[in-house]
């Protein structure tokens with residue numbers, strides 16, 4: 141009897157980009173890969189070895205696939221999953237969104253159901269309520285999104301190819317849950333205005349390739365001022381990025397990764413940001429990434 145293997149590749153995402161808190165997300169050329177087949181029992185191999193993700197209780201991909209199987213009225217017997225994890229967990233690079241997107245694409249492929257936006261969000265939001273990660277992970281590119289009670293509205297906006305993302309990943313995890321718990325419930329009107337002005341300018345700066353506007357357009361008063369207490373030398377990392385030639389800089393998602401946007405001097409910027417972390421006694425590494433424009437890819441192989 142032939143066996144079906146489903147292979148899914150999903151890009152990392154950097155959400156917020158400063159002022160676009162819970163709104164903007166950008167897919168990057170760093171990928172998690174999931175290869176799964178039906179099995180009796182759950183077996184997870186994770187490369188590189190990751191004990192935490194090998195536990196089905198922690199593995200969002202398995203949870204989503206199980207949920208979709210049961211939603212079809214079928215009993216979930218298990219799955220054999222081989223997972224290549226290039227995106228570090230709990231670092232603000234949308235690792236959890238890759239697992240959710242991969243789980244949804246797998247479930248819909250296996251059950252031969254067409255995947256509409258409505259179906260996607262109905263499942264995805266049970267596991268994570270952030271369209272700013274989920275959408276670019278699924279569709280690729282730069283996306284601005286908003287979620288109401290019953291609908292998600294979004295638009296993909298061209299992101300200039302010449303801009304690269306320098307992501308600086310410190311050697312400590314920061315769960316999205318913790319990074320959200322430090323945010324205030326309410327913010328002053330002037331801070332809301334501050335962010336609307338900058339987020340709007342960010343979009344126009346991209347469309348007109350006015351890279352000189354990105355520095356001011358990526359300033360933020362909604363989340364970074366509260367989250368920076370969780371990131372040693374936050375201000376210095378941003379400062380060193382600009383001193384070395386970045387055109388924009390911010391926290392990546394909920395952190396702990398920091399993001400710089402740049403047109404050149406990528407290594408210089410990465411090294412400078414890493415050195416700002418090391419001045420606080422934190423090891424970090426940097427990656428220079430392009431924008432992924434295509435999003436998640438799914439392939440079914442008969443064995």
Ligand SMILES: Nc1ncnc2c1ncn2[C@@H]1O[C@H](COP(=O)(O)OP(=O)(O)O)[C@@H](O)[C@H]1O
Pocket residue numbers: 172193197198199200201225228229230231232233234235236237238239314315316317393394
């Ligand atoms: N690659 C993955 N595969 C399966 N489950 C994952 C993966 N990445 C994250 N998760 C699960 O999602 C949870 C939440 O991750 P989160 O703090 O949102 O990280 P991130 O900021 O990297 O998305 C993790 O504790 C883990 O249980």
Ligand SMILES: N[C@@H](CCOP(=O)(O)O)C(=O)O
Pocket residue numbers: 153155156161162163231232233234235236270272273316319320363392393394395
């Ligand atoms: N808008 C969310 C994005 C969280 O992204 P993650 O990659 O850190 O999970 C937030 O800022 O909380």
